[in-house]
Amino acid sequence: MAYQNARGLKRLMNAFRYSKEGFRKCFKYEEAFRQEVFASFVFVPLGIWLGETGVERAILVGAWMMVLIVELLNSAVEANVDRVGLEPHKLSARAKDIASAAVLTSLTMAATVWALILLPRWL
Secondary structure: OOOOOOOHHHHHHHHHHHHHHHHHHHHHHOHHHHHHHHHHHHHHHHHHHHOOOHHHHHHHHHHHHHHHHHHHHHHHHHHHHHHHOOOOOHHHHHHHHHHHHHHHHHHHHHHHHHHHHHHHHHO
16 A cells, blocks of 8 residues: 555544545445435434434434444445455355354344333333
8 A cells, every 4th residue: 555654644544534435435326225314314413313312312313323234334345345256155155154143133223222211211
């Protein structure tokens, strides 16, 4: 990778640029990530509005942000597996399936957190 010897502010600026490029590419090429980003336009403001305390707001929003983080990692795993080879292989399928299971687990966690915080208010 370029700029491996960069230090200090230059290293931070490079890291920020690479991260921004990662977001851009994931948004461009990954349908699921785009859907979750658009869902964020609903869930983040809703979490801020429905949370009664700062801690509740942080937990509601953080649970949803975890979904985005795991989707980014899932997309990275899939891209790396596809780079190695597109021919079917049981280990490639296993890696992709496990990464996909991580996304499902993060979605389940977010739904559980939201339910545990919000449902008692309406029951």
